[in-house]
Amino acid sequence: MTRQVVVLGAGIVGTAVAEQLGRRAGCSVIVVDRRGPDSLPGSTGHAPGFVGILNDEPTLVELARESVEIYRNLQWRGQAGFDQVGALELATSRAGSERLTVRAQAAATVGIPATLIDPADAVALAPRMVDRQGIVAALHLPWDGAARATVITAALAERAEAAGARFLFGQPVTAIELRGDRIVGVQVGNERLPADDVVVACGIWGPAIADLAGIHLPLVPVVHAYVYSSAHSATRRPSPLVRWPEHNVYMRDDGSRYGLGTSDHAPLIADELADRAELSWPGGEFDDAVAAALKLLPAEHRWSPSEHLGGVLAITPDKMPLLGSLGQVNGLWSAEAIWVTHAAGAAKALVAQMFGEPSAITPLDPGRFTGSSPEDLRRRATARYRDLATRPTGR
Template identity: 30%
Template sequence: MSSSSTFRSVPQTADVVIIGGGVMGASAAFHLAEAGVTDVVVIERGELACGSSGKPIGGVRAQFSDPLNIELGSRSLRAYRDFPQRPGADIRLDTVGYLFLLTTDRQAADFEASVETQNALGVPTRMLTPHEARELCPYVTTGGLVAATYSPTDGHARPGLVVHGYADAAARAGVTFATHTTVTGIDTAGDRVTAVHTDRGRIDCAAVICTAGAWSGQIGDMIGVHLPVTPVRRQLAFTEPLSPPAPRIPFTIDFTSSAYFHNSDDGLLFGLADPRQPDGFDTTWTPEWLELFRDAVRQRAPDLADMKTTGGWAGLYEVTPDHNALIGRSGELVNFLYATGFSGHGFLQGPAVGEILRDLYLEREPFTDISPLGADRFRTGTETRPEAHVV
């Protein structure tokens, strides 16, 4: 794959400059190239997939409460199932389903309404009794459990394999990937972006797509476009190899605490969103957070509380004020597009959002109305209904 590590300067011109080489940038590059737009440069300040997309395992699901997120998740799930054929890569997709564990009547009522919405959109989610939840995931205890939801078509895959699968196909079509390249400024004239400056040279371009994840706010600030994205550290851990091996279980989430766990190679992966985690770009892995996880699962899956771990991973969520993504075209700069702020849902929506960015660039109607996700909603007060933010 061509990258700036093989040449000292970036191309002087491009039809499209994509800022950010994670799943969004790679998906956008692939979908543009497939549509014949191959004069594209993807700028990445580190290696591809080194930001949020570097997560070892990413969940993929269509279990959301609102139709738009359901649609983005569902369409992406189909693309992930087809990934071995298009673009042609093994992403280690494991369709084990997602199991949400519910501990209050209010949660059960809210999820029941969401299941109806999902079913109406073709997602085969169903409500389960506590006993049925335990049958799917033997680690779960039924005490204190009110209900659960399960969709068998959800699961998890490897984000790094997805990014490289998209990027390799895009590079074969002629897209340039400039890694270890930093954006230092952006030129504008009137209502248009005209050039992107990097530490390896300037690129005159006809359009810019910002898929810079947790760094998107800084890119927007260069041109006066408000992209309200806050970086928040999220951590996870891996158990030692288990003997006997762990049963094949769903991606299981205790909704009350946000603790989650699922299979990972020869053990389990543990995760939890620490509500007290301060904002910032720190990605140091600190084992102390595991005590929060252990405290949560002592109630819900007690066998996990004493399992030994062998290390972990820390990365950044890119969080917006309402935990919904920012996708659209700038109102002030007509050739500046953005897809960021996915608040933990980016990997599972990557394929669908790549299609949308392609269509916005080509001025075609996307498959769904993404106007509720425009970044200007925070100025106009038209916030979308917040998603329950879990993983």
């Protein structure tokens, strides 16, 4: 008998799930998204693409490793899905230096190359981003890199379609049909799609979709500060990603311009969600946080933002994904709060769990917050926002 699976959401996570399902015999896959086929209005469309493998949670280390392995082998229309340019983590104080030492020891424990280097060597690797006068220690992580989320999503979609998956764009989900405590279908516009399984991979819109099945997803949509420089010469060699964990700041050179993100501002909750995972730039504290972040750069290489992005992302009370069965409803699965860093690995692990195979994603079980009130979960999530940019999950 054919197993009918409906994946809700065609961003990088939902598309990766569809691609993994396409590898399974006897599985019919339909991916539904209200967006058009040529747009990516969710987090995938504006993700900076920072991929940091090292993490305080071992499960996320493995998902990141798996994701990088998949991304390295993807390309679309001549563009690579992943550039393994490495990353630098910089310390500006003794306490920060001690933290980098702990990080290096943790990396060795899990088999990830990481080297404490002299500040002068960090400057040599990223001279336009590292201020020799401002740092006391640096950690080099050569396996980290930059993912092109839109390229990866397009490449995975091609693979999924080649395996028989069908994509329905421009179609809003209006109902999830249950029979008792089991999924039996999804209403999409005027069409009913029979389903043995439904995977919710809708990013910031996930809670509204899960609510159709009577499920509360503990996700909080927050606005995140990210800015771009004007265009620069692309003749320089690729630079590693740079992170300042003490200051909750990260930066990359994507070859044509710089991008800088900071969460060193009070969390701004996006209570009213639009059709895009982006809100108008709020100014005020966001401007202050960006100005402070830019002062971390060498004085001669500081720049003024030419573009401001108030991207909306979903966070959980422990900053980790909601990955696995939504046990209150048989056949309903969550692939939520997953960033580019872990997307492909998470999809592979989820599909393994769906087919009853061993999958070490228990720490990410969506039911781990059962018993807590929505108000408490919201408070805990926003309290963790400030260090979101650099510790420990990556983007």
